[in-house]
Amino acid sequence: MSQTVDRALSILPLLAQGPADLGQVAERLGVHKSTALRLLRTLHEHGLVYRQEDQRYRLGARLFALAQEAVENLDVREIAHSHLVALNEQCGHTVHLAVYEENEVLYIDKVESRYPVRMYSRIGKPVAITVAAVAKLLLADLTEPERRAIAERLDYPMYTSRSLPNAGAFLKELAVVREQGWATDLGGHEESINCIGAPIRGADGRVVAAMSVSAPNVVVTAEELLTLLPLVRRTADTISREYSGTTPTKKA
């Protein structure tokens, strides 16, 4: 909609791949060097890009700070956090909280497993949308046409032999999840890791977030993990109630 801003913002993902000098930026944007320079300068003034000693540009510090503040302003996260910690203390496994936003599911909070074997994940990292328990929960709540549209747009990478292979299987799984009110990922993302998850709902009943407990096979079997389901669902329901209780849009 706005050409100048559009160009400027296109620089960010470009630099996310690695540092680049002025010429490279100009070339990849398809604009004159002087234009790229002015855009970079503006980004620089706002701290979004940083100029390292070799004069090349890199993503800047304020980006972290912004992402930081953004995540701290998510009220679901704030409300949920203490419950996630409590759950972690009871079961000892890794606990995740995730939300859906614009065709992406991403983790917004995480409490690390107390076992030495940990799974790799990171707040802010997009979730493997076709297999993760939290992703199934969040997508299952969308309207039928939305689910269809998204399911057809997705790729279905076969992380393991148990990954959902195509849109049909995915939609079927979503229907199951929608019906039963909880979800699993049994080795669909990484062979040796299982997850169980439950939805967090707002006052209107819509799913606003999803949480999950993940544990590797070597610690507990899938069957053992499933015995935690009541606990997980209870925690999710508690968070839902507390979230619904607060005025939906509180802050000024």
Add this chain to the structure above:
Amino acid sequence: MSQTVDRALSILPLLAQGPADLGQVAERLGVHKSTALRLLRTLHEHGLVYRQEDQRYRLGARLFALAQEAVENLDVREIAHSHLVALNEQCGHTVHLAVYEENEVLYIDKVESRYPVRMYSRIGKPVAITVAAVAKLLLADLTEPERRAIAERLDYPMYTSRSLPNAGAFLKELAVVREQGWATDLGGHEESINCIGAPIRGADGRVVAAMSVSAPNVVVTAEELLTLLPLVRRTADTISREYSGTTPTKKA
């Protein structure tokens, strides 16, 4: 330099304080509603802002992803991480890694304490620059005029009675740190927490990052913590060597 981009980017910190609707954004930017709308739309297309159901705007998901990629592209971080983990396994305390960038010091990695008592900090969060051990290390390496300029520009909040109170004391401390090659923060940020830190240097000897070990009084006294100094310095030196060994700018 570029008015349009400047305005657009000004929206981000504004939204970082909390969600806002179109009118509020326009007002705080000092532009017409239609202008604000178009800027927001462009930001939206790039995923930097998100429109929640109540139509208000919030910082968006891509911001996390960008910050994520940015932090992963810092080669110091990549090289240091395994060493930080190893150090944590030896001493059990919280280990931080920080860099200096444009008048800010910020944590770029962290390994949590294995003790139940943890200090609050977060990757991406700006560091208390006038007291933190890592901040002293990073600033101590700047040239004398740079140090002076920064020292005078800073605020000196008295977090505790042992916080450095003014530019004079700060510069003096930096001189000490610069001389001895390591730094401490003994209760200068939080009364009950002590830190010791050491610098990580590039091939040219300049400080590129700093690391620290933090522990609350209740776990170890300051004196006990200081006995870890050789270990911390050795770890920092190991990382420095490894960092200098790799070609400084490797990636494409």
Add this chain to the structure above:
DNA sequence: ATGACCGTTGCAGACAATGCAACGATCGAG
């Protein structure tokens, strides 16, 4: 010492961003 390369600046032209005004939708009150 010389040439090539890269970042930087001033300038005039052109295009894109701006503000205005009118429209439409949503919500609340009477």
Add this chain to the structure above:
DNA sequence: CTCGATCGTTGCATTGTCTGCAACGGTCAT
């Protein structure tokens, strides 16, 4: 149920700002 108000949205003419060009200066390698 109707009316009014509020807020987001769109088309348009004007203006201003962004763009590309060309020339300059610095740095590095030959």
